Amino acid sequence: MTILTVTAKGQVTLRKEVLQHLGVKPGDKIAVEVLPGGKASLSAIKSKRGLEGFIGSLHRSGEPARSLEEIDQAIRNGWAGKR
Template identity: 50%
Template sequence: MQTLTVTSKGQITVRKEVLKHLGVRPGDKILLDLAPDGNVVLKAAPQKRHGIEVIFGILHDPNQAPLTIEEMNRVIADGWAGKR
């Protein structure tokens, strides 16, 4: 068990080991639930990730067949040639 000190502003600092255990990174949120017995439950909040993986498939039209590699290469070459 770890002991935390409360500042004059009523804040505490949670140690890195605890944050690592929760899987929390800078900018993430933490949920704190007050239990009826006077204890608290601390857990990581579900995170909305904003990385590149979020946009995969966002422009896909389900009514249109996916492009072949050859079609993709043609579009890329046309773009570099200034045709698009």
Template identity: 50%
Template structure:
């Protein structure tokens, strides 16, 4: 268990190992849920909307030329793999 100290301004700082455990990056937002009996649950909020999709696919092995992309599109429309 990790013990945290509350500052005079009512703030706490989460230690690096807690941030890594929760998968929290700098600037990311957290939801705090009151569970009762003085227990809080933290949940990291992920990106929303279009930001959730940016970077979700690995980069291609090779960039295709416009002609190669047109050929792939034409084959797709023709029902060819």
């Protein structure tokens, strides 16, 4: 069992061995499920890395997907120093 201390701000730092057990790295997310009896369950949210994580990362909720022509124009503008 690992004992953690709660700070005055209500924060807890997870120890390295706990993070390794969960398989998380900096920037990853951890889900906390509140259980009956004052208990909680932690689980890692697997993040997609590499190309799989990049695909769709530029999409903005509520905005239509960009066409290939719009994407090409944005690339050309970027290389030309335009915004």
